[in-house]
Amino acid sequence: MYITPTDIDEYCVSHSSSPSQIAKDLQEYTKKNVHGANMLIGEMEASVLRFLISLGDVRSVVEFGTYTGYSALTMAEALPADGKVITIDINKETTTLARTYWDKSPHGRKIHQILKPGIEAIKELTGKYDLVFIDADKNNYSNYLDWAVAHLSDNGMIVVDNTLWSGRVLNSDGEKQTESIIAHNIKAKNLEGHIKTLLPIRDGMFLIKKDRA
Numbered sequence: 578m579y580i581t582p583t584d585i586d587e588y589c590v591s592h593s594s595s596p597s598q599i600a601k602d603l604q605e606y607t608k609k610n611v612h613g614a615n616m617l618i619g620e621m622e623a624s625v626l627r628f629l630i631s632l633g634d635v636r637s638v639v640e641f642g643t644y645t646g647y648s649a650l651t652m653a654e655a656l657p658a659d660g661k662v663i664t665i666d667i668n669k670e671t672t673t674l675a676r677t678y679w680d681k682s683p684h685g686r687k688i689h690q691i692l693k694p695g696i697e698a699i700k701e702l703t704g705k706y707d708l709v710f711i712d713a714d715k716n717n718y719s720n721y722l723d724w725a726v727a728h729l730s731d732n733g734m735i736v737v738d739n740t741l742w743s744g745r746v747l748n749s750d751g752e753k754q755t756e757s758i759i760a761h762n763i764k765a766k767n768l769e770g771h772i773k774t775l776l777p778i779r780d781g782m783f784l785i786k787k788d789r790a
């Protein structure tokens with residue numbers, strides 16, 4: 578579910594900076610040909626991510642959930658030339674498709690794929706990162722949040738997608754994914770030493786960063 582009415586969303590997108598034509602083509606191809614295209618972050622959320630990247634001094638991004646590579650490409654486009662997106666997914670088919678589009682873009686070389694479950698992949702990621710975008714398996718959201726908090730650079734930011742879960746966070750349907758997102762949101766809300774805002778953009782974007790006050 579999109580929280581914002583479609584016409585309002587389209588108006589906002591039409592007045593915001595656009596991703597590249599390659600990213601638009603990738604989005605269109607995914608919508609027409611790939612199962613689960615409703616998982617794409619869409620242009621409004623991509624626009625917000627790009628804006629956040631350009632606001633902070635973001636050079637390194639870790640993404641949980643590559644899918645067909647739309648969000649990774651739009652973020653890579655907003656990074657400086659020495660920037661890097663490490664994106665993690667378990668689906669070989671969709672990540673192979675992603676690479677075919679990234680290879681058409683001058684920003685594709687900034688993107689590094691890890692084809693492993695997120696919980697396994699984080700064992701390899703020992704550095705500090707400027708932006709962590711969580712958009713993979715919902716049942717591990719709290720684990721990904723713990724990892725992100727421990728691996729965030731001082732000015733870094735965590736963005737967690739689908740945190741409104743089509744409104745089901747208000748009245749849980751009892752499903753495991755819903756309960757996992759609710760548990761994540763409570764954990765995020767109670768994080769000490771951090772500033773947080775849960776935005777009603779698309780399916781809910783939870784923004785978290787260290788509080789420097």
Ligand SMILES: C[S@@+](CC[C@H](N)C(=O)[O-])C[C@H]1O[C@@H](n2cnc3c(N)ncnc32)[C@H](O)[C@@H]1O
Binds near residue numbers: 641646666695
């Ligand atoms: C919502 S989609 C990501 C969409 C992508 N960020 C975009 O907007 O272009 C979620 C992805 O998480 C992946 N996924 C599911 N379980 C996973 C796991 N345990 N570890 C890593 N990725 C996983 C799925 O294969 C799927 O591609």
